[in-house]
Amino acid sequence: MGLFGRRPKTPPVARQWYITKRCLELIVASSRSSYPKEFGALLRVDEEEKSTITEVVLLPGTISGNSHAIFKLYMLPIDYSVVGTVHSHPSSIARPSEADLDLFGHFGRVHLIVGVSAMGQASWRAYDHEGRVLDVRVK
């Protein structure tokens, strides 16, 4: 668990996060195609523009499933371009569960949840490490 020990104790500086339209579309499409199971991946930022999420990274050993235990924390890379997680909620409600809040508190600074309905409608929200809603702009 040495990875977690490296987290700074001071609160992160407030910053504006962005996600590219292309990346968001991929996330929504993956969330829809995983339905009724969960889709889960890591979020990676651009090397130059470190506040812009440009890519999703599938974790080795991550499987889509019906539980929230899709992220194996010991498999998280020590890679500072990975800033958080994304996963879908087939319940269609894009609110973090207790297990999600626990995950957010252990890893990452920005987390997306995509709610997917049986009709294929998707809505998403972003949260910080304490489960507070974050404003992530699409660009």
Ligand code: ZN
């Ligand atoms: Zn969840």
